[in-house]
Amino acid sequence: MNPHLARLCQLAQQPSRRIIGLMSGTSLDGLDVALCRLEGSGPGTRLTLEQFVTVPYSDDVRLRVRRVFAQGQVSLEELTLLNAWLGTLHGQLVLDCLQAWGIDAAAVDAIASHGQTVYHAPEHQHQRPDYSLNATLQIGDGDHVAVRTGIITLSDFRQKHIAAGGEGAPLAAYGDFLLYSQAGEERLLLNLGGIANFTYLPASLDAATVFSTDTGPGNTLLDAFVQQLYPQHRYDPDGALAASGTVDSVLLAALLDHPFFQAPLPKTTGPELFGPAYVRAAQERSGTFDLAPTDLLATLTEFSAHGVALAAQLAFGPSPQAAVYVSGGGMHNPTLLAAIQRHLPACRFADTHALGVAPDAKEAVLFAVLANETLSGSAVSIGAGRQRVPAVTLGKISLPG
Ligand SMILES: Nc1ncnc2c1ncn2[C@@H]1O[C@H](COP(=O)(O)OP(=O)(O)OP(=O)(O)O)[C@@H](O)[C@H]1O
Ligand SMILES: CC(=O)N[C@H]1[C@@H]2OC[C@@H](O2)[C@@H](O)[C@@H]1O[C@H](C)C(=O)O
Structure with missing residues (x-):
C-alpha cells in the first residue's frame, strides 16, 4: 500500500487529529493559519485552537492576486502561474508558522486549505444563459501545499458543494x-x-x-x-x-x-x-x-x-x-x-x-472542521428541505508523495 494512503487511513481512525486550517479571504489582508486539535467528529466534535496567526500579505502578493481577482477577463498565463505560486507560498507560510511555534511538521496530521477565491459565479449572478449552473474558482493548488510541507492536504472545498446542488458557499x-x-x-x-x-x-x-x-x-x-x-x-x-x-x-x-x-x-x-x-x-x-x-x-x-x-x-x-x-x-x-x-x-x-474562538480565527477553524469530517466523520446533514445546502463531505485530498 502507498505509505501515504496508509497514513491517511490511520489518521482517519485516530480519536483526535491536529489539523491546520488555512483561509485567505476576499479582503486579501493575509493568510489565516489556525492550528487546531479536533477530537471526535460530527456533533461530538471538540475543538482546541492551539495556535493562530494571520500572516499579512506583502504588497507583491496582493498585487499578483488583484491581477486576476473578481474580473471577467484575465490573462490565462497569469492565472496558471498564480495557482501554482500561491499553493507553494501557502505551503511555505505553514512551514514558517510551524517553525515559529516550535512544532515539527510530522506532528501535524493534515492541512485544510481554502485557497484564494478568484471568481465566484452563482447562476443568479453570472448572467450567462449558455451556462445554467453555479461555479466558483479557488486557486493555490493543494498538491503544492502538500508537497512543500510534507503534510496531507485537503483543499478545493467548494466544488463538491456545487456539484451536489449548492452555490459553493457559504460553507x-x-x-x-x-x-x-x-x-x-x-x-x-x-x-x-x-x-x-x-x-x-x-x-x-x-x-x-x-x-x-x-x-x-x-x-x-x-x-x-x-x-x-x-x-x-x-x-x-x-x-x-x-x-x-x-x-x-x-x-x-x-x-x-x-x-x-x-x-x-x-x-x-x-x-x-x-x-x-x-x-x-x-x-x-x-x-x-x-x-x-x-x-x-x-x-x-x-x-x-x-x-x-x-x-x-x-x-x-x-x-x-x-x-x-x-x-x-x-x-x-x-x-x-x-x-x-x-x-x-x-x-x-x-x-x-x-x-471560545477568536473572531479572526473562526473561518480558518471552520475549514479544519470540514477536513476533519471528510477524514473521519460523515456528510453533515443540515438544512433539510432547503435547496442549496447539500449533505456532502467536502475537499480533495493531496498526498505529499
Ligand atoms: N481596526 C479595524 N477597523 C476597521 N476595519 C477593520 C479593522 N481591522 C480589520 N478591519 C476590516 O476587516 C477586514 C479584514 O477582514 P477579514 O480578514 O475577516 O476578511 P476576509 O477573511 O478576507 O473576508 P471574507 O470572509 O469575505 O473572505 C479589513 O480589510 C478591514 O476592512
Ligand atoms: C466564494 C467564496 O469564497 N465565498 C466566501 C466569501 O467570504 C465570505 C463569504 O464570501 C462566504 O460566502 C465565503 O466564505 C466563507 C468562509 C464560507 O464559505 O462560509
Whole structure:
C-alpha cells in the first residue's frame, strides 16, 4: 500500500487529529493559519485552537492576486502561474508558522486549505444563459501545499458543494452547527468579512432548519473606496472616517435597489457584483457623484449593515430575536457594528470569544472542521428541505508523495 494512503487511513481512525486550517479571504489582508486539535467528529466534535496567526500579505502578493481577482477577463498565463505560486507560498507560510511555534511538521496530521477565491459565479449572478449552473474558482493548488510541507492536504472545498446542488458557499453552516449550536438559544453567527454572512443555529438544535447565507458586502466596498480616497489606509481605521460622515439616503436607496436583497435565502455573492463599479453605477443613477469622501464611506457602511438586517428580516420577520456572535475583520469597525445593532434592536450582540474562538480565527477553524469530517466523520446533514445546502463531505485530498 502507498505509505501515504496508509497514513491517511490511520489518521482517519485516530480519536483526535491536529489539523491546520488555512483561509485567505476576499479582503486579501493575509493568510489565516489556525492550528487546531479536533477530537471526535460530527456533533461530538471538540475543538482546541492551539495556535493562530494571520500572516499579512506583502504588497507583491496582493498585487499578483488583484491581477486576476473578481474580473471577467484575465490573462490565462497569469492565472496558471498564480495557482501554482500561491499553493507553494501557502505551503511555505505553514512551514514558517510551524517553525515559529516550535512544532515539527510530522506532528501535524493534515492541512485544510481554502485557497484564494478568484471568481465566484452563482447562476443568479453570472448572467450567462449558455451556462445554467453555479461555479466558483479557488486557486493555490493543494498538491503544492502538500508537497512543500510534507503534510496531507485537503483543499478545493467548494466544488463538491456545487456539484451536489449548492452555490459553493457559504460553507460556514456545517462547522458552525457542529461546534457552536446551543440548546435553548437562538443564535446567529455573523461573519463580517469582505462579504458578510450569517449562520442560523436554532435553539431546538433541529438540523433541518440550519442554514448560512451571504447578506451582501461586509468590508469589501469600504476597503476599496478607503484605498482610493485615502491611499495611506487599507481600511477605515476603527470606522472613524465613516463615523465623521453622514449617510446619504438617496445613494443608499440606489445601492439597495438590486434583486439580490429580496432573493430567497440562502444565497451567495462576491466582489464580482459588489465592487467599485456597482457603487459608481448607483451614484450615476442617483446623481450622487459629488458626495464628500466621509459621506460616501458612511453610506457604504450603512449599506453593509442594511444587507445584514434585510437578510435577517427575510429569514425571521421584521424584528429578529437572537443572540448574535460576531466574527471577521468587520467586528473591529464600531461604526459598522453600531449600524447593525441599530437595525436589529431585539438581538443581543457578543463576539465569538464568548463561544471560545477568536473572531479572526473562526473561518480558518471552520475549514479544519470540514477536513476533519471528510477524514473521519460523515456528510453533515443540515438544512433539510432547503435547496442549496447539500449533505456532502467536502475537499480533495493531496498526498505529499
Ligand atoms: N481596526 C479595524 N477597523 C476597521 N476595519 C477593520 C479593522 N481591522 C480589520 N478591519 C476590516 O476587516 C477586514 C479584514 O477582514 P477579514 O480578514 O475577516 O476578511 P476576509 O477573511 O478576507 O473576508 P471574507 O470572509 O469575505 O473572505 C479589513 O480589510 C478591514 O476592512
Ligand atoms: C466564494 C467564496 O469564497 N465565498 C466566501 C466569501 O467570504 C465570505 C463569504 O464570501 C462566504 O460566502 C465565503 O466564505 C466563507 C468562509 C464560507 O464559505 O462560509
